[in-house]
Amino acid sequence: MQNRIQELEEIARQIRIDILTMIYKAGDGHPGASLSVTDLITALYFEVMNIDPANPQKPDRDRFILSKGHACPALYAALARRGFFSRDELPGLRSLNSMLQGHPDMNKTPGIDSTSGSLGNGISIGLGMVLAARLTGYDYYTYVITGDGELQEGVVWEAATAAAKYKAGRLIVLVDNNGLQSSGPVEEVSGLYPILPKWEAFGWHCQEIDGHSFEQILPALQKARDCTDRPSLILAHTVKGCGVPFMIGDNSWHKRVPTAEEYQQAMRILGGPCS
Amino acid sequence: MTALGNTRLAFIETLIELAEQDPKTVLVCADSVLVVKGKEFARRFPDRFIDVGIAEQNAVNCAAGLAACGLVPYVATYAGFLTMRACEQVRTFVAYPGLNVKLIGANGGISAGEREGVTHQFFEDLGILRTIPGITVVVPADDIQVRQAARALHKLRGPAYLRIGSGRDPRADCQDIPFELGKIRILAEYGKDVVLFTNGFVVNRALQAAERLAREGIRAVVADVHTLKPLDVHGIVSLLxxxxxxxTVEDHNIIGGLGSAVAECSAEECPVPVKRVGLPDCYPRSGTPEALLDYYHIGINDIVEAARAVVRKKKT
Known part of the structure; x- marks a missing residue:
């Protein structure tokens, strides 16, 4: 177990290098959120999910929806490292002939189960996928990563009530609770907090973890998987810009491209190539 | 007196027939099961009936999730709540990925508003959907065409919108004329002085207007443009x-629907005098269907007058 956790930490480190390299080379993208979801995505794609890069459409695969689609550099890096497509695609991010759109596109990129990026919609699409599993006789899980700011969208709560009604076990929502949104701290922008009691009141199975600790992420995902009679939510406390100290606490990194100097500094910290 | 059909019942009876043949057929409602007469469907196929409550955005997204996993969901509720409240979900999560979701919009037009007033009269649905790439839009003339259209749309793999009415919808009495998705139908032809393009629950009015025009010597051809998107440009231009x-005669705002579509065709391919009969870009009010249509200038007199005007213009 300890070895495996070290392996996952190493994969996450490489993904963080890929994220910043993609954004630096593309000259566009959202580094802060990509870095905050990296460990959650690493756990799902390298440890938990039943997927097959050689057969990305296999019907019984687990589904994943990145509701906060702007964090897609993390997902693209994970998919490439997992073998869904070549890592040579990564620098094409957001460019005209690339398979890697500015936000996830299920028809352009192998391994993407749902188009996303318009905030708030992932949970309800995930609910549809869970209901589809019942009708098609599969027992796959559907994972959704949503931001905390994104929970301000009304459709999130429409999905919360409907998933409770349908006792949608196998729907597992991870909240990337990094505390920041585009215009500032979530607690200043809205009256969203506290988050967990709201979902508990809606009848969801709820857990709270450190979203950068594989020691906590993996058991929480296992507990969520074991709870098949109601939907699960994992409130994962994360840090926007995690892994790159000079990005932490500076929300300009929500959407910002590192300068050459900043990029090299980040690579020195992460142990990546400096050019 | 025009005979009435029930487009809501016609839809659900056809859906039950389709569900019997195709186990992938699912009905998704937003507390709209009574609106679309879906009780019998829910009784027959309880597993394939999903009601997410009064939550249209969630209904459309759930349908997207179902379709992404190979099912064929029909989201059925009021036209405006589908196309306005859940507009972005329709665009981004259904039409953009090209998912096989069918959208069924009730109370299409001012006449189908069940005397509820503006909140339940939907005269923007077609204009909104026409600007969204990749979605098929069908506006049936009556309950009989709803059945034909629903069967055709089920065979089509991809997103589609089908407009239905209040359940007391005038019959167009043109069931003998074959229906083909994406092709206009000629419903009546007195001559080639003027063409009346029409669709929806006012087709009967266009037919009556053509009859009256014939009596005064203006010979019209009446064309049913039931598929508003993709538009039968070839068929329309040929008649122009x-x-x-x-x-153009429609129960929709004159902006964005059939009138706009025909005017666009005409402007680009065959400039001729065109007049649009429809809701003149204003908010209607409560009232009985026939009285409303007359009050808001979608009367038989309005169609006749518009035809006279374009024929006069053509001669000068």
Whole structure:
């Protein structure tokens, strides 16, 4: 177990290098959120999910929806490292002939189960996928990563009530609770907090973890998987810009491209190539 | 007195027939099961009936999730709540990925508003959907065409919108004329002085207007443009060329729907005098269907007058 956790930490480190390299080379993208979801995505794609890069459409695969689609550099890096497509695609991010759109596109990129990026919609699409599993006789899980700011969208709560009604076990929502949104701290922008009691009141199975600790992420995902009679939510406390100290606490990194100097500094910290 | 059909019942009876043949057929409602007469469907196929409550955005997204996993969901509720409240979900999560979701919009037009007033009268749905790439939009003339359209749309793999009415919807009495998705139908042809393009629950009015025009010597051809998207540009332009004058007749805002579509065709391919009969870009009010249509200038007199005007214009 300890070895495996070290392996996952190493994969996450490489993904963080890929994220910043993609954004630096593309000259566009959202580094802060990509870095905050990296460990959650690493756990799902390298440890938990039943997927097959050689057969990305296999019907019984687990589904994943990145509701906060702007964090897609993390997902693209994970998919490439997992073998869904070549890592040579990564620098094409957001460019005209690339398979890697500015936000996830299920028809352009192998391994993407749902188009996303318009905030708030992932949970309800995930609910549809869970209901589809019942009708098609599969027992796959559907994972959704949503931001905390994104929970301000009304459709999130429409999905919360409907998933409770349908006792949608196998729907597992991870909240990337990094505390920041585009215009500032979530607690200043809205009256969203506290988050967990709201979902508990809606009848969801709820857990709270450190979203950068594989020691906590993996058991929480296992507990969520074991709870098949109601939907699960994992409130994962994360840090926007995690892994790159000079990005932490500076929300300009929500959407910002590192300068050459900043990029090299980040690579020195992460142990990546400096050019 | 025009005979009435029930487009809501026609839809659900056809859906039950489709569900019997195709186990992938699912009905998704937003507390709209009574609106679309879906009780019998829910009784027959309880597993394939999903009601997410009064939450149209969630209904459309759930349908997207179902379709992404190979099912064929029909989201059925009021036209405006689908196309306005859940507009972005329709665009981004259904039409953009090209998912096989069918959207069924009730109370299409001012006449189908069940006397509820503006909140339940939907005269923008077609204009909104026409600007969204990749979605098929069908506006049936009556309950009989709803059945034909629903069967055709089920065979089509991809997103589609089908407009239905209040359940007391005038019959167009043109069931003998074959229906083909994406192709206009000629419903009546007195001559080639003017073409009346029409669709929806006012087709009967266009037919009556054509009859009256014939009595005064203006010979019209009446074309049913049931598929508003993709538009049968070839068929429309051909009639524009043959007649040299056109009137559009629809239960929708004159902006964005059939009138706009025909005017766009005419402007680009065959400029001729065109007049649009429809809701003149204003908010209607409560009232009985026939009285409303007359009050808001979608009366038989309005169609006749518009036809006279374009024919006059053509001659000068």
């Amino acid at each position: 060329k043959q007649t040299g004058a056109a009137v």
